[in-house]
Amino acid sequence: xxxxxxxxxxxxxxxxxxxxxxxxxxxxxxxxxxxxxxxxxxxxxxxxxxxxxxxxxxxxxxxxxxxxxxxxxxxxxxxxxxxxxxxxxxxxxxxxxxxxxxxxxxxxxxxxxxxxxxxxxxxxxxxxxxxxxxxxxxxxxxxxxxxxxxxxxxxxxxxxxxxxxxxxxxxxxxxxxxxxxxxxxxxxxxxxxxxxxxxxxxxxxxxxxxxxxxxxxxxxxxxxxxxxxxxxxxxxxxxxxxxxxxxxxxxxxxxxxxxxxxxxxxxxxxxxxxxx
Amino acid sequence: xxxxxxxxxxxxxxxxxxxxxxxxxxxxxxxxxxxxxxxxxxxxxxxxxxxxxxxxxxxxxxxxxxxxxxxxxxxxxxxxxxxxxxxxxxxxxxxxxxxxxxxxxxxxxxxxxxxxxxxxxxxxxxxxxxxxxxxxxxxxxxxxxxxxxxxxxxxxxxxxxxxxxxxxxxxxxxxxxxxxxxxxxxxxxxxxxxxxxxxxxxxxxxxxxxxxxxxxxxxxxxxxxxxxxxxxxxxxxxxxxxxxxxxxxxxxxxxxxxxxxxxxx
Numbered sequence: 001x002x003x004x005x006x007x008x009x010x011x012x013x014x015x016x017x018x019x020x021x022x023x024x025x026x027x028x029x030x031x032x033x034x035x036x037x038x039x040x041x042x043x044x045x046x047x048x049x050x051x052x053x054x055x056x057x058x059x060x061x062x063x064x065x066x067x068x069x070x071x072x073x074x075x076x077x078x079x080x081x082x083x084x085x086x087x088x089x090x091x092x093x094x095x096x097x098x099x100x101x102x103x104x105x106x107x108x109x110x111x112x113x114x115x116x117x118x119x120x121x122x123x124x125x126x127x128x129x130x131x132x133x134x135x136x137x138x139x140x141x142x143x144x145x146x147x148x149x150x151x152x153x154x155x156x157x158x159x160x161x162x163x164x165x166x167x168x169x170x171x172x173x174x175x176x177x178x179x180x181x182x183x184x185x186x187x188x189x190x191x192x193x194x195x196x197x198x199x200x201x202x203x204x205x206x207x208x209x210x211x212x213x214x215x216x217x218x219x220x221x222x223x224x225x226x227x228x229x230x231x232x233x234x235x236x237x238x239x240x241x242x243x244x245x246x247x248x249x250x251x252x253x254x255x256x257x258x259x260x261x262x263x264x265x266x267x268x269x270x271x272x273x274x275x276x
Numbered sequence: 277x278x279x280x281x282x283x284x285x286x287x288x289x290x291x292x293x294x295x296x297x298x299x300x301x302x303x304x305x306x307x308x309x310x311x312x313x314x315x316x317x318x319x320x321x322x323x324x325x326x327x328x329x330x331x332x333x334x335x336x337x338x339x340x341x342x343x344x345x346x347x348x349x350x351x352x353x354x355x356x357x358x359x360x361x362x363x364x365x366x367x368x369x370x371x372x373x374x375x376x377x378x379x380x381x382x383x384x385x386x387x388x389x390x391x392x393x394x395x396x397x398x399x400x401x402x403x404x405x406x407x408x409x410x411x412x413x414x415x416x417x418x419x420x421x422x423x424x425x426x427x428x429x430x431x432x433x434x435x436x437x438x439x440x441x442x443x444x445x446x447x448x449x450x451x452x453x454x455x456x457x458x459x460x461x462x463x464x465x466x467x468x469x470x471x472x473x474x475x476x477x478x479x480x481x482x483x484x485x486x487x488x489x490x491x492x493x494x495x496x497x498x499x500x501x502x503x504x505x506x507x508x509x510x511x512x513x514x515x516x517x518x519x520x521x522x523x524x525x526x527x528x529x530x531x532x533x534x535x536x537x538x539x540x541x
Contacts, residue, residue, distance in 0.1 A: 168338045169377045172364035173391035173442065183390070187381040264381040264422040 017267070052234030060238045070223075074242050077219040080136055080208040081246075084143025089200065092151035093193055096159045097181065117149040125211045139211040139219075146207045147200040154196025158189025191265065194258045201250045209243055220246075281350075282478050283312040283335065283446060288344035290330055304330050306503035308344070312446070315476045319489040322499030323540060328482040329374065331504065332448045335480065336371040337361045348446075367395060370444035372452045376435035378423040384434050385410065385419035391442040402441070409437040413467050429460035433467070440471060446478045453488070465492060465520045473517060486540065490514075490532050491523045498539045508539040
């Protein structure tokens with residue numbers, strides 16, 4: 001019955017997708033080699049005093065990982081970023097749902113939220129260090145506030161993008177307010193929430209590193225600061241590389257969760273892999 | 277069949293609210309009265325823009341009326357105040373809309389089970405009913421597909437049985453087969469008549485296709501251009517079970533077609 005060609009196509013489409021994905025991987029490799037070549041060229045032109053060579057950085061990184069020193073600092077930064085991320089993201093997701101039926105309160109809060117979104121959060125770092133000290137608390141606070149506003153606005157967009165016809169249909173079938181919130185508003189908002197999370201994730205790691213730059217005795221930001229003070233550019237590059245690796249790792253995990261939760265959406269082909 | 281009215285519409289009128297910089301709109305529906313009998317397949321036909329969807333939205337209680345009364349099994353159902361609206365009248369009135377309105381994040385089976393889930397009636401018996409409906413409309417093998425993986429006709433089937441599965445006594449249908457190709461459409465009309473003959477629900481089926489209105493209905497109401505009024509009423513005694521593809525050759529079909537066409541402007 002109906003149109004079977006619809007279901008016969010996936011294998012062929014799947015093969016085409018794999019081919020396209022391999023092709024993209026190959027091109028990505030090419031770009032990476034090109035970037036390394038430029039880096040090596042600059043390092044040769046200006047000397048390793050100003051720009052550490054890729055090889056030197058890789059060797060130092062390997063030594064740092066082997067001795068456990070890089071991992072120790074990296075895991076500290078990762079801990080700050082992850083803690084801040086959850087402390088910021090969870091209320092940012094919950095709040096638009098709580099405010100959904102309160103348009104007046106939403107309207108009152110909106111300009112303040114917008115102000116919070118627009119304010120340069122990194123400028124708050126010195127303030128947070130004054131308030132919370134140079135320990136882990138001030139870094140978590142900075143990450144949390146950065147993540148909060150990004151995720152809040154995307155979750156709010158998701159709640160507002162609600163399709164009223166789906167709600168009416170569900171009500172006709174006997175759904176109550178809670179059913180609507182759980183089965184229609186929430187799943188409809190998930191793609192928007194993930195867009196926010198995807199954007200906020202690198203900010204959370206960047207925020208932690210920058211807070212450490214200002215004042216810390218541990219973490220990758222501290223490592224960068226220490227190396228720079230010793231005119232050790234290779235050391236700076238090692239810490240930067242480790243930071244980038246963490247961002248990649250974060251992106252990859254977000255993509256994995258995202259793909260699992262959003263199986264119901266048409267496959268957006270290659271743009272998913274672009275981040276991982 | 278003794279005519280027991282299940283749904284009664286008296287003097288129903290609708291105009292959309294005034295907005296700033298816009299005159300109050302003219303009447304979409306004015307002083308419309310008709311009854312729907314228990315177990316009847318009523319088709320309503322009218323030109324596009326004649327307020328057919330607005331009418332069904334009011335019957336389904338998802339839109340307010342500007343005037344008039346609605347009775348369900350002789351009980352008044354308040355429809356003039358948005359706060360007292362009861363969408364679907366406590367699951368008494370099902371509504372198959374023009375768009376399929378399937379939930380994109382639920383599979384075919386999960387969509388069909390959705391009304392049972394929110395009505396807290398999910399058990400092995402109702403699940404079996406859902407599965408037999410899926411089988412009856414040829415969706416077997418597609419239970420775990422998401423709506424975007426289904427063809428237009430399959431989505432229509434899913435949206436149709438999603439309403440049939442919880443067995444509301446009255447079902448409203450708003451041009452459900454409007455956007456389909458002729459063959460898929462005939463198949464779906466066939467499926468619908470077959471399923472209806474098993475349960476004999478009351479159906480109010482809106483369409484702008486005269487042939488469809490005659491092929492499916494026991495009775496056809498013709499709506500005038502807006503403001504919508506009843507322009508004609510036609511009893512249809514073509515015997516059932518009907519053969520959708522052969523019905524055009526029935527002598528009564530041609531007579532009805534001519535008469536209805538004269539009234540649809």
